[in-house]
Amino acid sequence: xxxVSQTPKxxxxxxxxxxxxxxEQNLGHDTMYWYKxxxxxxxxxxxxxxxxxxxxxxxxxxxxxxxxxxxxxxxxHINSLELGDSAVYFCASSLHETVSGANVLTFGAGxxxxxx
Amino acid sequence: KQEVTQIxxxxxxxxxxxxxxxxxxxxxxxxxxxxxxxxxxxxxxSLLLIQSSQREQTSGRLNASLDKSSGRSTLYIAASQPxxxxxxxxxxxxxxxxxxxxxxxxxxxIP
Numbered sequence: 001x002x003x004v005s006q007t008p009k010x011x012x013x014x015x016x017x018x019x020x021x022x023x024e025q026n027l028g029h030d031t032m033y034w035y036k037x038x039x040x041x042x043x044x045x046x047x048x049x050x051x052x053x054x055x056x057x058x059x060x061x062x063x064x065x066x067x068x069x070x071x072x073x074x075x076x077h078i079n080s081l082e083l084g085d086s087a088v089y090f091c092a093s094s095l096h097e098t099v100s101g102a103n104v105l106t107f108g109a110g111x112x113x114x115x116x
Numbered sequence: 117k118q119e120v121t122q123i124x125x126x127x128x129x130x131x132x133x134x135x136x137x138x139x140x141x142x143x144x145x146x147x148x149x150x151x152x153x154x155x156x157x158x159x160x161x162s163l164l165l166i167q168s169s170q171r172e173q174t175s176g177r178l179n180a181s182l183d184k185s186s187g188r189s190t191l192y193i194a195a196s197q198p199x200x201x202x203x204x205x206x207x208x209x210x211x212x213x214x215x216x217x218x219x220x221x222x223x224x225x226i227p
Contacts, residue, residue: 044217104150
């Protein structure tokens with residue numbers, strides 16, 4: 001199946017730990033993203049990665065670091081997890097950058113992170 | 117700074133009714149506007165994308181309109197079904213590689 005897949009779907013961990021969420025897309029898209037959906041269901045961009053160019057949202061703490069081994073993968077690594085990091089993290093991809101006229105984002109199913 | 121607002125935050129309708137979801141944005145210099153659907157515990161599914169040069173797009177029972185000058189978009193759902201129950205989000209591109217989402221409308225269609 002062609003899709004954006006992310007693992008794990010659920011992650012429960014203790015404060016202070018380091019964890020990673022993996023994302024892979026087999027759509028041949030050029031651009032990948034990480035979004036965070038908080039408890040109020042508000043979706044906010046964290047990172048986008050296009051042709052080896054990483055664009056960082058300045059409100060994201062530097063404990064969050066995206067890593068892209070190749071165009072089809074964009075993993076999210078989080079150091080020193082805090083309670084406030086608990087959220088659902090969505091990976092997405094698009095053929096081009098979002099400013100293009102007919103560029104549609106395809107989302108993964110989400111990874112629910114719970115920090116205790 | 118772009119702000120995207122969706123009203124109402126929640127809506128319940130009986131099955132078979134036609135309904136309209138609203139999306140307002142403050143910066144009309146947008147390239148396109150997308151409507152998404154999010155089911156509980158799942159990701160987002162893109163429903164419709166309207167380019168800035170278009171006024172509406174249709175897909176099955178869904179029709180989305182765009183009025184850039186007034187900063188508004190609507191999503192019309194005809195003959196609603198229980199399977200339409202979900203949260204509907206509109207989103208506009210802003211800045212570099214950024215899709216800015218609205219606050220969402222949670223729709224419940226009652227059988």
